[in-house]
Amino acid sequence: MNEHRHQYVSSHNIYVKLARKEREYVKKSCAAKLPYHRKQLKVMMLIGLAGMGFNTFLKGRPRRGGKRFRKAHRTSTTVALQNEHMSSQICVFCFQPLSLLPATILKDGKKQKKHSHGALTCNNSNCPAVLAGYTTFNRDAVGATGIGLAAVTTIFSSDKKPLPPYNPSASTTTTGHFELDQIYRLVSPSSTFLHGQTSM
Numbered sequence: 001m002n003e004h005r006h007q008y009v010s011s012h013n014i015y016v017k018l019a020r021k022e023r024e025y026v027k028k029s030c031a032a033k034l035p036y037h038r039k040q041l042k043v044m045m046l047i048g049l050a051g052m053g054f055n056t057f058l059k060g061r062p063r064r065g066g067k068r069f070r071k072a073h074r075t076s077t078t079v080a081l082q083n084e085h086m087s088s089q090i091c092v093f094c095f096q097p098l099s100l101l102p103a104t105i106l107k108d109g110k111k112q113k114k115h116s117h118g119a120l121t122c123n124n125s126n127c128p129a130v131l132a133g134y135t136t137f138n139r140d141a142v143g144a145t146g147i148g149l150a151a152v153t154t155i156f157s158s159d160k161k162p163l164p165p166y167n168p169s170a171s172t173t174t175t176g177h178f179e180l181d182q183i184y185r186l187v188s189p190s191s192t193f194l195h196g197q198t199s200m
Contacts, residue, residue: 012068019072045073046151048084048143080151085168087146088120088139094127095165101136 023043031038047070073079091098100115120137122130129135150166161167 012072015068015072016075019069019076023073023077043077045070045077045079046148047079047081048087048147049081050084080155082147082151082154083162083166083168084143084147085150086166087150088143090146090165091122091124091127091129091137092142092145092149093129094122094124095163096122096124096127098122098137098142 023045024038026043027038027041030036030041034041070079070081089098090096098120100117101119101121103114103116105112105114118139120139120142121135122137124130129137146166150162153166154160154162
């Protein structure tokens with residue numbers, strides 16, 4: 001086996017191992033909240049179209065992700081690719097715009113105001129989460145939940161459209177104010193593509 005082939009096989013095995021660990025983590029987390037054993041659960045990976053790379057090239061760390069990571073998942077489960085439009089900019093509880101968390105830092109003995117790009121706040125006083133005492137959210141968690149909501153509603157809707165807040169073709173007026181029983185009135189092409197063992 002030449003060096004190039006050996007490197008490809010080694011890299012492929014790493015992707016497969018990482019994908020398997022991720023699916024097992026999802027199953028374990030779901031089984032802890034549902035009345036099912038994790039072996040009874042079937043995982044469906046909902047992935048944003050912007051990609052899923054992780055790690056960095058700095059300090060010699062290899063970067064993983066992208067198409068090869070999705071391919072590793074696709075051999076064992078269904079993978080859905082979803083448009084990430086507004087997924088990390090809208091509250092998943094009230095569908096109103098989120099803002100970056102303001103913060104104060106001390107630099108050179110002076111206080112400076114800045115925004116934390118990893119934390120978001122909901123400014124809607126009537127938001128169910130705010131009323132329950134949750135005002136700050138992790139940006140990655142909000143984005144992942146938003147992608148999940150958009151993908152699930154696209155897959156199960158008869159006209160293959162996501163919720164209006166996540167619909168890139170929806171108007172800002174309709175996106176900001178809509179009724180849950182009227183969420184499928186807007187017309188837009190499907191933004192979800194399925195790969196794997198099943199197709200929609």
